[in-house]
Amino acid sequence: FLVAKYIVHVDGKIGLFRGLSPRLMSNALSTVTRGSMKKVFPPDEIEQVSNKDDMKTSLRKVVKETSYEMMMQCVSRMLAHPLHVISMRCMVQFVGREAKYSGVLSSIGKIFKEEGFLGFFVGLIPHLLGDVVFLWGCNLLAHFINAYLVDDSFSQALAIRSYTKFVMGIAVSMLTYPFLLVGDLMAVNNCGLQAGLPPYSPVFKSWIHCWKYLSMQGQLFRGSSFSAGCHQDRPLPWSNLNHLSLALSAWPPRVGPDQLGPFNPATPRCAAAQLGFGVHVCLVSVQRRG
Numbered sequence: 001f002l003v004a005k006y007i008v009h010v011d012g013k014i015g016l017f018r019g020l021s022p023r024l025m026s027n028a029l030s031t032v033t034r035g036s037m038k039k040v041f042p043p044d045e046i047e048q049v050s051n052k053d054d055m056k057t058s059l060r061k062v063v064k065e066t067s068y069e070m071m072m073q074c075v076s077r078m079l080a081h082p083l084h085v086i087s088m089r090c091m092v093q094f095v096g097r098e099a100k101y102s103g104v105l106s107s108i109g110k111i112f113k114e115e116g117f118l119g120f121f122v123g124l125i126p127h128l129l130g131d132v133v134f135l136w137g138c139n140l141l142a143h144f145i146n147a148y149l150v151d152d153s154f155s156q157a158l159a160i161r162s163y164t165k166f167v168m169g170i171a172v173s174m175l176t177y178p179f180l181l182v183g184d185l186m187a188v189n190n191c192g193l194q195a196g197l198p199p200y201s202p203v204f205k206s207w208i209h210c211w212k213y214l215s216m217q218g219q220l221f222r223g224s225s226f227s228a229g230c231h232q233d234r235p236l237p238w239s240n241l242n243h244l245s246l247a248l249s250a251w252p253p254r255v256g257p258d259q260l261g262p263f264n265p266a267t268p269r270c271a272a273a274q275l276g277f278g279v280h281v282c283l284v285s286v287q288r289r290g
Contacts, residue, residue, distance in 0.1 A: 081127065
């Protein structure tokens with residue numbers, strides 16, 4: 001909420017809707033893609049799990065159903081990812097007060113000109129991995145809990161089974177959050193925006209490099225509901241109100257990466273630079289949870 005209040009203070013309420021158009025287009029394209037795939041590959045051929053099935057048969061049906069869901073999710077993710085990249089870059093322009101990505105069509109032209117075709121798919125791999133792990137983890141955990149832990153003799157067994165997948169979805173989504181965070185950070189890293197360049201953010205060679213960096217900094221769950229109880233390797237400047245106030249008083253920082261010197265969170269220039277990456281992480285975290 002602190003970041004949201006600052007965005008409203010600087011840009012007004014309209015600032016909270018940066019990247020909304022490409023995000024809506026991405027969601028619409030994903031929905032249309034899934035609908036089209038259901039027509040080409042009808043789900044009627046997928047057998048539904050029944051309480052009368054034995055364990056081997058029910059597991060086979062779950063695997064077949066999950067494989068079908070995974071295929072649809074991966075295809076829709078790949079087609080909609082370019083719009084997701086544009087949405088993320090529109091959002092993080094707030095950090096550097098830029099207007100490089102102002103519209104969908106113009107953004108498509110800029111990305112293609114500067115980064116080529118592959119520029120539309122930066123950050124795609126961790127997103128796909130996160131989707132795959134989420135689907136298989138959620139469905140298999142729900143299946144084994146319903147099969148082994150919920151006794152049919154229990155009067156509320158049917159009701160419990162109906163909520164198992166929902167609860168497992170929440171749990172697994174928290175565990176797969178780092179994949180989505182890394183994918184979103186890679187979508188804006190080294191793209192010409194200040195938020196994706198030093199001193200606001202390191203330049204990552206790959207999504208694995210980004211993952212390792214966040215892990216060392218204790219930020220893999222930064223911005224998630226799980227982060228409140230997650231161990232941090234060291235205190236982060238932007239997680240403290242005093243550092244935030246100090247950083248805002250020196251905003252925007254007018255120093256280059258070579259001028260920062262040794263890290264000292266007590267100095268306005270370092271606090272402001274670290275705030276840039278903090279806002280960067282928080283923005284993509286809010287977008288993921290939205």
